[in-house]
Each structure stands twice: as structure tokens, then as C-alpha cells.
Amino acid sequence: MKTYQQINEKIASGKAVVLTADEIIDYVDKKGLETAAEEVDVVTTATFGPMCSSGCFLNFGHSAPKIRMTEAWVEDVLVYTGIAAVDVYLGATQLRHGDPANMYPPGEFRYGGGHVIEDLVAGKTLQLFALSYGTDDYPRREIRTYFTIKDLNQAIMVNPRNCYQNYNVAINDSDRTIYTYMGALEPRRENASYCSAGQLSPLLNDPHYDTIGVGTRVWLAGAHGHVYAEGTQHAGACERTADGVPMEGAGTLALTADMKQMRPEFVRGVSFRGYGVSLAVGVGVPIPILNPGVLKRTCVRDRDIMAPVTDYSSDYPQKTGRVIAHVSYEQLRSGEIEIEGRKVTVGSLSSYYKALEIANLLADEVRRGDFLLAEPSAPLPKDRAMKPLEIREKAS
Amino acid sequence: MSDTVTKKLMLFFPKCECEKPIIYHLVKDYDLIVNVYRAKVTPEEEGYLVLDVTGTEDHINNGMDFLQTFNVTINTTGKGVTRDEQRCTHCGQCVSHCPTGALSIGDGATREVVYNEADCIECLACIRVCPFGACASAF
Numbered sequence A: 001m002k003t004y005q006q007i008n009e010k011i012a013s014g015k016a017v018v019l020t021a022d023e024i025i026d027y028v029d030k031k032g033l034e035t036a037a038e039e040v041d042v043v044t045t046a047t048f049g050p051m052c053s054s055g056c057f058l059n060f061g062h063s064a065p066k067i068r069m070t071e072a073w074v075e076d077v078l079v080y081t082g083i084a085a086v087d088v089y090l091g092a093t094q095l096r097h098g099d100p101a102n103m104y105p106p107g108e109f110r111y112g113g114g115h116v117i118e119d120l121v122a123g124k125t126l127q128l129f130a131l132s133y134g135t136d137d138y139p140r141r142e143i144r145t146y147f148t149i150k151d152l153n154q155a156i157m158v159n160p161r162n163c164y165q166n167y168n169v170a171i172n173d174s175d176r177t178i179y180t181y182m183g184a185l186e187p188r189r190e191n192a193s194y195c196s197a198g199q200l201s202p203l204l205n206d207p208h209y210d211t212i213g214v215g216t217r218v219w220l221a222g223a224h225g226h227v228y229a230e231g232t233q234h235a236g237a238c239e240r241t242a243d244g245v246p247m248e249g250a251g252t253l254a255l256t257a258d259m260k261q262m263r264p265e266f267v268r269g270v271s272f273r274g275y276g277v278s279l280a281v282g283v284g285v286p287i288p289i290l291n292p293g294v295l296k297r298t299c300v301r302d303r304d305i306m307a308p309v310t311d312y313s314s315d316y317p318q319k320t321g322r323v324i325a326h327v328s329y330e331q332l333r334s335g336e337i338e339i340e341g342r343k344v345t346v347g348s349l350s351s352y353y354k355a356l357e358i359a360n361l362l363a364d365e366v367r368r369g370d371f372l373l374a375e376p377s378a379p380l381p382k383d384r385a386m387k388p389l390e391i392r393e394k395a396s
Numbered sequence B: 001m002s003d004t005v006t007k008k009l010m011l012f013f014p015k016c017e018c019e020k021p022i023i024y025h026l027v028k029d030y031d032l033i034v035n036v037y038r039a040k041v042t043p044e045e046e047g048y049l050v051l052d053v054t055g056t057e058d059h060i061n062n063g064m065d066f067l068q069t070f071n072v073t074i075n076t077t078g079k080g081v082t083r084d085e086q087r088c089t090h091c092g093q094c095v096s097h098c099p100t101g102a103l104s105i106g107d108g109a110t111r112e113v114v115y116n117e118a119d120c121i122e123c124l125a126c127i128r129v130c131p132f133g134a135c136a137s138a139f
Helices: A004-012 A023-031 A033-039 A113-123 A292-298 A329-333 A352-368 B022-028 B057-068 B124-130
Strands: A018-020 A042-050 A055-059 A071-074 A077-079 A089-092 A126-132 A140-145 A155-161 A168-172 A176-178 A183-187 A190-192 A217-221 A225-232 A253-258 A269-271 A275-290 A306-312 A325-328 A336-339 A340-348 B006-013 B033-040 B045-054 B073-075 B081-083 B103-105 B113-115 B136-139
Touching: A004 A269, A018 A023, A018 A217, A018 A352, A023 A033, A023 A113, A023 A292, A033 A340, A042 A352, A055 A113, A071 A113, A113 A126, A113 A269, A113 A275, A155 A225, A155 A275, A168 A183, A168 A269, A168 B113, A176 A306, A183 A190, A183 B124, A190 A329, A217 A253, A253 B073, A275 A352, A325 A329, A325 A336, A329 A336, A352 B057, B022 B033, B022 B045, B057 B073, B081 B124, B124 B136
Parallel strands: A018 A042, A168 A306, A190 A340
Antiparallel strands: A042 A275, A055 A089, A055 A155, A071 A077, A071 A126, A126 A140, A155 A253, A168 A190, A176 A183, A217 A225, A217 A275, A225 A253, A269 A275, A306 A325, A336 A340, B006 B045, B006 B073, B033 B045, B081 B136, B103 B113
């Protein structure tokens, strides 16, 4: 048994034993659970993938004379101004002004909010254009200027939903190609697409939220941030395997960190043909090995994690809830799964390569004593299920 | 045929060479088997042609010499489809769409996506499906 304080003291003295969620599996096999739990202080987990629920708050500072922005665009991408005078919220899935979207399907969606966020972190010069109705204290009616992230007072990323605990495997049962946020899906189950780091993924290594909670310090694209709330659509009450591993989406985390500290290679705009734009971000979450039980759950393997295969041509859009089959991440990573007796080639949206890189970068930071753990101030809810949206005829 | 080899070429045609039957001469006069992957040769505009030529070393060399007599740029290494290493995140989305396995998961441990240009038939599927815009076409 260890406490957060004891682990942090070891980290601060540069003596902490840190392994990635990938390495810990063989280590525990070799040393045994009890011995390993004594020796290992931290296991690092990570994921890198598209997370549509991403955005950032920017503060521009005041021009002379001042403006209270009521409509604003950064690189022609609309930002939300229904907050303080020169604060804006830039969302990852916002399209660029004039983008034809799916007018001539499938749309290309080459540039949008996610790309603006990428360019901002990369230090590029961006254009701000804003309008206002003008007030006595904020008389300016229009502004056009150019800025980089260094000119901003604050650039704070928020991911109201990140680190989905598990996720669907998408296939297409129809007879035409469909374009989704899971990528292009060829007709008649020609290909499948999944999106999880599997055995490296943060919440799959802490399935009951024993250590990851509100206040947990995380590595977000290279910056040190934290979990500020449960993520949107967090639903801990879900179908689980005998070992407690969720067999569907389940838990999520809401994350935030300072974009000025981020590394551009872990903040990347994405374009989904026929669907839209989004943002892929890299996240690393350290798990403190407080006891053998916590360690045991970080030893989860791809073969023990099951994902639901879902038809995105009908079942997903119509919300039927039908799951065609469950397949393991070991099967998914082999590049081919078998569904109802037929082989289907598999592609991924989540980058295991980048997730592994992040888990190692975070492990190095903890070993060097540069990344201390934070004890959660509140746990994530365990028993909440996902509610649907009812369509009502009238207000009752 | 003895000792035949296959070479993948990308030809760039400046505006003035587009209307000459260059491929015809490669087949007829230099005894080369030609397999065109992709072509964009429009009269009055510059054009590109990506193809395999198969034949003896001598025939290929003679054919290349013939091509050199025109104002055609021959690229034997660079291909029509490229991958930007900086933009690729190795997610693996392209792998299930690539019909020849030119894009594949190389190392099982790191799951790095490798691009073997020699196997690329320039179907352009990767360009359509890559969310990160890592794949691009020269034309």
C-alpha cells in the first residue's frame, strides 16, 4: 500500500519506478503482482485520436478604442462570442465560412476549427475579424488584425469529452459507401474502423475510476493540465466483462491545459470526407500504483478488451442499439476480424504509435521528477447511464 | 525474354510534347511492355504519366534515351503519390483502404505505418481517406 504523498516524494527525489501500460504487462508476469506492486510507483497510459468535443478559450486583450466582439472569425472560422468582450470560444468542428459542406457529397472539409487550433499551437500567424454593435464603453464596431498565440493573454484548451473508455467498431451493412466520423466505410462490410488505444488507453487501465478523478493531473499535448470534470456522455453504468472492463463507450474525461505549453505534433486538425472537421489530441494519464488491485487492472491486455461492432449505415443513425458482435482489440490489431463467418479488413483512427510515444514521454517526465501526481478532489460517477433525447410534442 | 526488369517511371510532359505518341514508340520501337498506372496528359497543358516499363536492361536504357530526346522529365525515384512523414500520425486508417498493401503496419510493437512506394498503384484511396492530409498526389 502506498499513498499519493509517498509516490510524489519518490518522484521528486528522482527515484520513482515508472513503466508504461504496455511494459507493465510483461513486468508483472515476470515479477508477480505483489512484488511488482511494491516496486512500481506509476504506470503511464496514453491515447491519441480525434476528439470532436474539443475547443479552446482565447483572450485577445483590448484594442484602442475597445470592442465588445459580438461576431468573430479566426481564419474565417466562426468563434463563439457570447461571453466577455474579448474572450472567444473556438470549437474543433466549426467549418470555415463558405465551406460547401456536403452540398456536393462527399464534402472534403479541408480546413476548420481543428485546423485553426493546430495552427495556433504551431505558432502560425492567424487573422482575427470581429464585428460589434458598439456601446458607450466599447465603441469600436469592427476589427481586423493578425496575431500568434504569443500575443494572446490566454489560450486554454478544453476537451469537454476526451479519453472515451472504449468505443464502437464501425462497419457498413448497406450497399453504398458511407462517410462517417469513423472514416469511409465501404459497402457490404468491406472494411471496419475502430478508435481506441486499447491496452494503453487511460480509462481501460482504471476501469472503475479508482485513481482517475476530478483533479487528476494529466499530460495534454505536452502541457500539464488536469481533469476538470467527468466528460460529457460519461456513463460508467454499462455492460462490462467479468473483469469489469467496459464493453462499450462508458466513461469519459473533461480535460483542460494551457495551449502555450503544448507541442504541435500532438494537436492536429483532421478532415473526415463527407463528415466534417475535428481535432486529434494526445493525452497521457499517470496511474499511481497505490495497491496490487490498482496494478492488476493496469495489466489489462488487448485480448481482454471487447469492442462492439456496430452498423453505421442504419443501426447507428437510427439508434436501434443493435450490436452485431464483440471483437477484441487483439483481433482488431491483427488487421482482420471475422464477423458472422466473413473476414473484414480493419483500419484504426486512434494512433497506437503516437499513444506509445506519449506514454514514454510522460514516463520520462515522471522519472525525471518533472511531473508530480495530483490526488483527485472528487471521484468520477460510477453508476450513471446514458440518457436519450426524447422528442416531445409540447411542453408538459 | 531473358533478364527482363521492370522500372516504375514518372514522366513530366511540358506543354509542347503532349501530342506526340511517345508511348507508342516505346512499345513498337523499343520492345517494352508498358503498364500505365495513371495519366493526365491534356493537349495545350502540361501532363504527367506514371507507368511501369518492362523489358531487357538494354531496351529500357534505349527507351529512356529516346525519351530524353524530347523535352520530357523522367523521374525514376519520386512517385506520383507521396506521404508526408510529418503529417502522418500512423493511425492506420489508410491501411484497410490500400488495395496493394503499399501502406501497411510495419512494426507490430510500435504499429508504425510504413509506405512502400514500389507497391503503390496510385489508386489515390489513401488521399481520400487520410484524416490528417498526409498523402498527396503530384498531379
